[in-house]
């Protein structure tokens with residue numbers, strides 16, 4: 001309890017978590033994997049850990065692909081009248097080759113045969129696909145926290161009774177228009193020397209754009225055709241005008257840069273060495289992904305998680321603890337394209353490739369803790385189906401009931417780097433975090449900036465996770481492993 005008190009004091013009263021977040025966001029910039037912004041952030045983290053007296057390095061996990069950076073983006077409608085257009089190029093697209101003034105054309109082809117009728121008609125044009133969805137006003141608040149009832153439901157979750165969540169942007173009964181696929185159209189538009197394709201979705205509304213990748217990034221892949229995500233309201237203005245026969249012109253000036261000098265992927269790895277002669281070779285790991293999409297500075301996804309995990313290391317180091325086990329932080333690259341950093345790290349270090357299980361080194365890893373669900377404070381832990389840890393984590397949460405963290409749920413959560421560990425049987429956990437504006441406003445959007453971070457929530461998270469890491473490092477036994485291996489390690493991201 002002395003240690004927990006010390007951690008609480010350091011984490012809540014002397015927090016530096018927002019400073020770390022500032023360096024990961026405003027100072028580093030967008031952190032698309034292998035981009036200059038990613039490397040700025042990775043090097044800052046490595047240097048900062050060293051300043052605290054923690055061994056740290058950038059470690060390559062193997063070949064990955066090209067870096068990419070946006071150097072300029074200007075988009076405006078110029079006819080029938082002038083209006084700036086809210087638009088953002090998708091990652092790994094080519095530029096426009098200077099300022100292009102282009103007519104808008106709506107391609108209504110339903111299949112490849114119909115697309116052929118556009119042969120010779122797209123040169124110098126900006127291409128749109130038909131849409132028949134409509135914007136609906138939102139009646140719910142952007143931000144939310146878990147209610148007591150919701151947390152209670154999570155605590156009572158029974159893995160035998162998994163609920164199905166409906167997905168998709170189209171209302172029931174409504175079907176999207178039948179068109180050629182975006183990829184087919186891009187290939188065609190590139191050959192036909194069109195200027196760009198504009199994309200949209202009703203989610204990208206009210207000034208918030210959801211932007212991710214625009215195609216392949218492998219070293220040998222050709223540059224992708226220019227594809228810009230456009231605010232739904234702006235897209236529909238262009239679309240309505242163009243389909244009613246009114247000539248629409250758009251100016252596009254996009255410049256992008258590819259980086260092919262070093263195609264390796266990198267994680268940041270740092271550690272505080274264990275001191276117990278019997279346990280010092282065992283490892284307690286913590287981390288989160290450092291890469292982001294490029295539409296903003298990836299504040300909630302996932303500078304927040306990295307700032308918290310850096311803060312955990314600072315708290316533990318500055319409190320002067322001598323951990324029994326070694327404590328290792330990893331800030332992962334390439335998560336957004338498929339958990340590449342964590343999966344390859346786990347493969348390189350901890351996996352017996354013959355049977356895809358934990359090897360001798362992996363058997364020394366007690367546990368991995370991950371944070372990657374935005375800026376919300378910790379409300380508890382997802383047990384990932386590991387019933388054996390329930391009493392342990394319940395006990396570890398007890399001193400933090402006053403901070404709103406008390407729920408342990410047998411529910412699985414997917415989508416991020418703990419799956420790489422879970423996949424080979426090493427206990428890997430992600431914390432339950434209040435949603436705040438994650439799905440509505442920040443996750444993979446142009447609004448994911450520092451201003452959407454909540455300082456008090458991040459301080460709380462760092463304090464609780466520091467205590468978890470400390471407990472795991474000091475505990476007599478390692479964290480128990482699951483009796484039966486689940487398939488959650490193979491879920492999507």
Ligand SMILES: [Zn+2]
Pocket residue numbers: 289301302335372416
């Ligand atoms: Zn993330």
